[in-house]
Amino acid sequence: MIPDSIIVALQNEMQQAGYITRSAVERIAKQFHVSPTQVYSVASFYQQFTFTPQGKxxxxxxxxxxxxxxxxxxxxxxxxxxxxxxxxxxxxxxxxxxxxxxxxxxxxxxxxxxxxxxxxxxxxxxxxxxxxxxxxx
Ligand code: FES
CATH class of the missing domain: 3.40.30.10 (Glutaredoxin)
Known part of the structure; x- marks a missing residue:
């Protein structure tokens, strides 16, 4: 089971960077002791997360x-x-x-x-x- 705190970390990344970078996925995985693949699959499941830069x-x-x-x-x-x-x-x-x-x-x-x-x-x-x-x- 993926902790809610990973979703919060991804939301924080979206707020700060505007999108989810590869290095953010790796950093969050390390922080929560899960694989980058698990973080990536959470981020790709929710429409609120994007892997490309967004406009203002x-x-x-x-x-x-x-x-x-x-x-x-x-x-x-x-x-x-x-x-x-x-x-x-x-x-x-x-x-x-x-x-x-x-x-x-x-x-x-x-x-x-x-x-x-x-x-x-x-x-x-x-x-x-x-x-x-x-x-x-
Ligand atoms: S189809 Fe429901 S808001 Fe557009």
Whole structure:
């Protein structure tokens, strides 16, 4: 069983570095006397942990069924074009990244739903998404 403290250590790493590095995995493994593989498998299980650098503003567009039907793909397409990056990538200025494969955010009745950092936006349109990124620029 993996102790909760490994999850806390991974969360601290995310807060400090913005992503989980290979050296962080090794350091945490050593700290909790488990193998790096065990730490890696915990980190890869939870969507909150990422192994690649993130932008200052992380945009997650829900691609769950309700949001997909409500037009999330159009929002995602506009965002990719507007920012010039794909999912899992960071803009050259480091200001934005688009999270990959965002699952249901638990607000299906307000689809499409977008999360920017810790803030949830409901009933988002392509125009509203454009306004949100303009406000963050
Ligand atoms: S499917 Fe998007 S919030 Fe549930």
């Amino acid at each position: 503003n992380v945009i997650a567009i829900c691609t769950g069924t309700a949001c997909f039907i409500a037009g999330a793909e159009k929002i995602l397409a506009m965002l990719k074009k507007e920012l010039g990056i794909g999912e899992g990538e960071v803009t050259a200025d480091g200001k934005f990244s688009i999270q990959k494969n965002t699952r249901c955010l638990g607000k299906c009745s307000s689809a499409p739903v977008v999360m920017v950092n810790d803030q949830i936006y409901e009933n988002v349109t392509v125009a509203r998404m454009k306004e949100i990124i303009d406000e963050l620029r």
